Amino acid sequence: MKVPESFYQSGDVVTLSAQLLGKHLFTLVEGELTGGVIVETEAYRGPEDMGSHAFNHRRTARNETMYTKGGVVYMYICYGIHDMLNIVTGEEGESHAILIRAIEPTVGLDIMRLRRGFENDDRRLCKGPGALAKALGLKKIHNGISLQSNQIWIEDRGDLIAPENIVACPRIGLNIEEPYRSIPWRFYIKGNKYISRS
DNA sequence: GCGACGATCATCT
């Protein structure tokens, strides 16, 4: 059921970003199972991508995990507040990663409502990378964990998304120069109600 | 439903 390690290590990070749509992401944190369908992703293609933490072969304590083999989790903190979930792809020594921006929650809704602090708006539960990580109980301490572990993993349940239902557009929130400012490396499922924005 | 804005701190210069 788990997507095998080989999936994350073969193929281009941009292609893999689109292929993650429709797959199921789960976490088991503090004994609580939560998860849902991946509906929005962004590709970060180090080292040539100006939007990537690994741009120009930058390698620091923070982004060290980006250089490990594909199939592990890269977590970092943004704006001092929000934990971000990324999937490392490629071979050892490469530095590609996929930001998970939104999931459609399907499992552990009560726990996610509790973690998020409200219970009357499920559409917002996992809407945006910071919100999603919080709902899933993910923090920076999960940096470097394998997707073959029992804390976080991805399953392919055969829900293929037709190409015409995948939207590719520029990534969100990057204050960088062209062409990377506008390159269409954000992917989401057309018409889905759980994406961070249209 | 939407735009503006402040929160808040790890990380890098």
Add this chain to the structure above:
DNA sequence: GATGATCGTCGCG
């Protein structure tokens, strides 16, 4: 010392 791969709230109408 400056800067975010963001979010929730507020004011509007």
